[in-house]
Amino acid sequence: MAPIRVGPPDVSPDAPSHVLGVREGNAVGSYEAQSGHHADGTADARRSTGIRPADRDPLSPAMPNLPPG
Amino acid sequence: MTATEQMTAAGKPPQIVEMDWDPITRIIGNLGIYTKIDFANRRVTECHSTSSLFRGYSVFMKGKDPRDAGFITSRICGICGDNHTTCSVYAQNMAYGIANPPMAEWIINLGEAAEYLFDHTIFQDNLVFVDFCEAMVRQTNPGVLARAEATAAPHAGVHGMRTIADIMRALNPFEGALYNEALRVSRITREMFCLMEGRHVHPSTVYPGGVGTMPEPTVFTDYLSRLLEIIDFVKKAVVLNDDLFDFWYDALPGYEEVGRRRVLLGCWGAFQDPSVVDYRYENMTDWGRAMYVTPGIVVDGKLLTTDLVTINLGIRILLGSSFYRDWTNEEPFVERDPLGNPVDIRHPWNQTTFPEPQKRDFGDRYSWVMSPRWLDERSGEHLALDTGGGPFARLYTTALAGLVDTPYVKARDGEVRISLPRGRSLPETELRWSPPAWSNAIERDRARVYFVAYAAAMALHFLEQAMDRMRSGDTRTFTDFEVPDETIGCGFHEAVRGVLSHHMVVRDGKIANYHPYPPTPWNGSPRDSFGTPGPYEDAVQNMPIFEENGPESFKGVDVMRAVRSFDPCLPCGVHMYLGGGRTLRTVHSPMFGASHG
Numbered sequence: 184m185a186p187i188r189v190g191p192p193d194v195s196p197d198a199p200s201h202v203l204g205v206r207e208g209n210a211v212g213s214y215e216a217q218s219g220h221h222a223d224g225t226a227d228a229r230r231s232t233g234i235r236p237a238d239r240d241p242l243s244p245a246m247p248n249l250p251p252g
Numbered sequence: 253m254t255a256t257e258q259m260t261a262a263g264k265p266p267q268i269v270e271m272d273w274d275p276i277t278r279i280i281g282n283l284g285i286y287t288k289i290d291f292a293n294r295r296v297t298e299c300h301s302t303s304s305l306f307r308g309y310s311v312f313m314k315g316k317d318p319r320d321a322g323f324i325t326s327r328i329c330g331i332c333g334d335n336h337t338t339c340s341v342y343a344q345n346m347a348y349g350i351a352n353p354p355m356a357e358w359i360i361n362l363g364e365a366a367e368y369l370f371d372h373t374i375f376q377d378n379l380v381f382v383d384f385c386e387a388m389v390r391q392t393n394p395g396v397l398a399r400a401e402a403t404a405a406p407h408a409g410v411h412g413m414r415t416i417a418d419i420m421r422a423l424n425p426f427e428g429a430l431y432n433e434a435l436r437v438s439r440i441t442r443e444m445f446c447l448m449e450g451r452h453v454h455p456s457t458v459y460p461g462g463v464g465t466m467p468e469p470t471v472f473t474d475y476l477s478r479l480l481e482i483i484d485f486v487k488k489a490v491v492l493n494d495d496l497f498d499f500w501y502d503a504l505p506g507y508e509e510v511g512r513r514r515v516l517l518g519c520w521g522a523f524q525d526p527s528v529v530d531y532r533y534e535n536m537t538d539w540g541r542a543m544y545v546t547p548g549i550v551v552d553g554k555l556l557t558t559d560l561v562t563i564n565l566g567i568r569i570l571l572g573s574s575f576y577r578d579w580t581n582e583e584p585f586v587e588r589d590p591l592g593n594p595v596d597i598r599h600p601w602n603q604t605t606f607p608e609p610q611k612r613d614f615g616d617r618y619s620w621v622m623s624p625r626w627l628d629e630r631s632g633e634h635l636a637l638d639t640g641g642g643p644f645a646r647l648y649t650t651a652l653a654g655l656v657d658t659p660y661v662k663a664r665d666g667e668v669r670i671s672l673p674r675g676r677s678l679p680e681t682e683l684r685w686s687p688p689a690w691s692n693a694i695e696r697d698r699a700r701v702y703f704v705a706y707a708a709a710m711a712l713h714f715l716e717q718a719m720d721r722m723r724s725g726d727t728r729t730f731t732d733f734e735v736p737d738e739t740i741g742c743g744f745h746e747a748v749r750g751v752l753s754h755h756m757v758v759r760d761g762k763i764a765n766y767h768p769y770p771p772t773p774w775n776g777s778p779r780d781s782f783g784t785p786g787p788y789e790d791a792v793q794n795m796p797i798f799e800e801n802g803p804e805s806f807k808g809v810d811v812m813r814a815v816r817s818f819d820p821c822l823p824c825g826v827h828m829y830l831g832g833g834r835t836l837r838t839v840h841s842p843m844f845g846a847s848h849g
Binding site for chain 1: 316317319320353355459460461466468469722723724725726727728730731732733734735
């Protein structure tokens with residue numbers, strides 16, 4: 184490191200932003216684990232709501248299933 | 253000077269006055285330009301560009317979780333932070349061995365296109381044009397204003413301003429019609445950005461592996477309606493810029509020398525094509541060439557390469573006039589790239605930053621900016637590439653490469669053709685940009701508005717692609733991944749004002765080395781260890797002065813136009829300091845008996 188005089192650090196430079204044991208959003212399998220997301224990249228209304236989601240899917244299977252965020 | 257040919261000797265005995273601008277206004281307040289101006293011959297004789305600010309990202313990124321890199325490096329800039337996030341995501345994708353799903357790639361492209369629209373508009377119309385507005389020209393070149401009053405604007409039928417002086421009045425800060433319209437447009441384009449990347453300027457929904465933006469019909473239609481709202485503004489802006497800049501060449505013969513330097517341009521490419529990009533270093537040549545802005549290096553008007561691997565391996569970080577200790581005795585992090593090519597110790601992958609604060613000395617070291625150069629293997633020269641403010645290099649490489657072929661933007665026959673659809677008041681319009689004769693201040697500024705049109709046209713293409721995918725029911729925007737313990741990655745992107753690269757080395761699952769190289773170190777670099785001046789210095793040094801004021805009331809508007817044409821990073825208005833000027837020496841020169849002094 185550079186020879187600059189500095190004060191004592193407030194935090195260790197190596198302090199991890201991730202704590203062991205806490206589930207990571209990027210972990211392999213996370214996508215499949217989320218409700219309403221399908222392996223082929225499509226989604227259904229369960230992605231947006233847990234309340235009778237099947238009733239909120241499109242009327243016709245030919246229509247794209249585009250649940251709100 | 254090594255980069256640009258020397259001008260011929262001056263005619264009158266020089267009257268050299270030191271003129272400094274520190275900080276330069278309408279950009280981030282840490283760039284200083286120190287010049288010596290010969291008022292007798294109206295020419296800048298010497299220029300140093302300096303930065304008094306040390307950032308230290310490469311120092312404090314060490315030991316951090318690599319997944320945080322995009323969020324941390326975003327804070328490098330207050331206006332193009334998202335470019336850093338995106339570039340970091342590219343570098344991390346390579347390091348983790350993943351690619352964004354196609355929908356995520358289109359969403360990032362749409363966000364970045366909105367960023368170019370926003371940033372170029374606000375910089376050009378609200379900051380650059382202050383140097384060309386009526387209030388400024390009245391003070392610096394009253395003769396030019398008088399002529400502008402009598403000159404009809406060739407495209408008055410499109411933009412509605414009858415004379416060039418009317419255009420200049422529309423550019424006046426706070427009161428001019430175009431100034432205010434540009435502010436309104438920059439709000440709309442910012443909204444477009446936020447639809448895609450969540451928040452401006454530090455995105456909240458862009459991560460390695462994809463985005464958190466949900467692809468819904470309303471997201472895309474909201475974007476489309478805003479894009480079409482500004483499309484006529486873009487058409488008007490292009491012809492208005494052409495009118496103004498063409499007038500400038502006519503009114504001030506020789507103005508092409510202002511900010512002129514050798515054509516030495518670098519562009520690292522923007523807008524990934526999801527059908528090609530896999531972020532593997534081994535395939536970087538192919539997916540680099542598939543980008544919707546072609547990467548490349550142009551020397552003296554000729555395209556040297558479009559290969560991102562060649563570009564990557566040629567990058568060298570030189571010292572010479574910077575406040576740092578050399579790192580060549582350190583152990584390199586990356587000795588060979590994934591293709592087996594040797595990686596130089598002066599490459600960002602191997603760089604270690606050792607700051608050495610000291611007093612500024614223009615004879616020795618004078619800046620916190622290092623000197624990034626690109627080694628041309630053929631000539632052995634370390635080229636001081638500039639970005640031409642971003643758009644100039646992007647259009648130049650794309651035009652010469654001729655690889656971009658989309659319904660709205662095509663590059664062929666050495667030019668870029670941009671077609672914009674019909675808007676509320678103007679019909680469908682085709683614009684053409686081809687490389688001009690010079691790399692100078694006016695052409696850098698002109699290219700900026702053409703790139704606004706380029707980004708708008710590209711955004712239409714991205715929208716169509718994204719909406720097609722959405723209609724097929726594709727909503728996947730994220731790829732999951734594990735962070736390897738040992739890996740490397742590099743990302744190449746275009747920040748708004750030019751080349752942007754991020755080089756990352758991961759060891760033990762943490763960042764061992766991280767070096768972002770944004771455009772301003774390339775443009776604002778000081779003299780390197782070979783004595784080659786940086787692009788600002790090179791462009792300003794030896795340029796003629798057209799301002800009618802003498803040293804007492806000198807505003808330095810020509811120097812400012814030259815420096816600002818490079819879009820020196822952040823438009824953050826601080827007050828301007830301008831000394832009265834100190835006469836260094838008045839020299840009687842008997843050279844050629846030209847004068848009796």
